[in-house]
Amino acid sequence: MSYDLEYIKKLRVKLCISQKELASQCRISASMLNQIEKGTAKPSFDTAKVIFNYLETKKFSNQKKASDIYTRPIITLGPLDTLGRVIEKMKDHEFSQIPVVNTKKCVGIVTEGGIAKHTDNPNYTRTTKISKIMKSIPPIFDLNFSAGALKDIVSISGCVLITEKNNIVGIITSQDLLKLIT
Numbered sequence: 001m002s003y004d005l006e007y008i009k010k011l012r013v014k015l016c017i018s019q020k021e022l023a024s025q026c027r028i029s030a031s032m033l034n035q036i037e038k039g040t041a042k043p044s045f046d047t048a049k050v051i052f053n054y055l056e057t058k059k060f061s062n063q064k065k066a067s068d069i070y071t072r073p074i075i076t077l078g079p080l081d082t083l084g085r086v087i088e089k090m091k092d093h094e095f096s097q098i099p100v101v102n103t104k105k106c107v108g109i110v111t112e113g114g115i116a117k118h119t120d121n122p123n124y125t126r127t128t129k130i131s132k133i134m135k136s137i138p139p140i141f142d143l144n145f146s147a148g149a150l151k152d153i154v155s156i157s158g159c160v161l162i163t164e165k166n167n168i169v170g171i172i173t174s175q176d177l178l179k180l181i182t
Contacts, residue, residue, distance in 0.1 A: 005048070009037040011055045026050045027157035056149055066150065067143035069179040070162045076101040077110070077130060084126030086110050097159055099171065100134045106161060106168055108134035112160075137161075143169065147180055 012022055023033040028047060035041035036051075043051065077141045079084055089098055090112065097111040110130050119134055120122040139153055139163045150160055154174055162170040 005036060005039065006028060008051055013057065015055065015058050017058065022054065026052050049084050057146065063178060064147040065143065065161050066141055066145045066147050066172060069147045069176045070143065070172045072170040074099065074168060074170050079107055079129065079131035080100060081130050082126060083115065083124065083128045083130060085146055086130050099161060099168065100130060104167065106137050108136060109138050111158060
């Protein structure tokens, strides 16, 4: 997230949050928050992050959570699975991406776009291990995270993984975001 510090006061006021409440929730003094809002003090990166995270959480608190829109159960493959297997899974489940998991931990993701990049390369066949073509780990969020706040992240990364108690339980793609339209 990148915001001007002026955004803090604007959003705090819009959300009807007092300086005292915001300061308390962010574990800083009301005096410090007042100085940040006036522009006479600059917060550390960590303090600014805590303030913005709290405000964004409050902004979306009455909206749907990730748990309301994610796809479950999640289909995963291992890094030693083959390109042929991932293609079959994608066709069977009509998925455009599948996380790659090794001992319950995500190590990457295979996407249709990633596979398409290798279709002209004779070194990549149906027996190629997907660890050779997988992309890096997508962003990971808790199932209580605001679904609305994930829109921009999904548009950039293609998907986000959803966890509960540090276990991957689902995925949100642009298709899942359509559930936000009421």
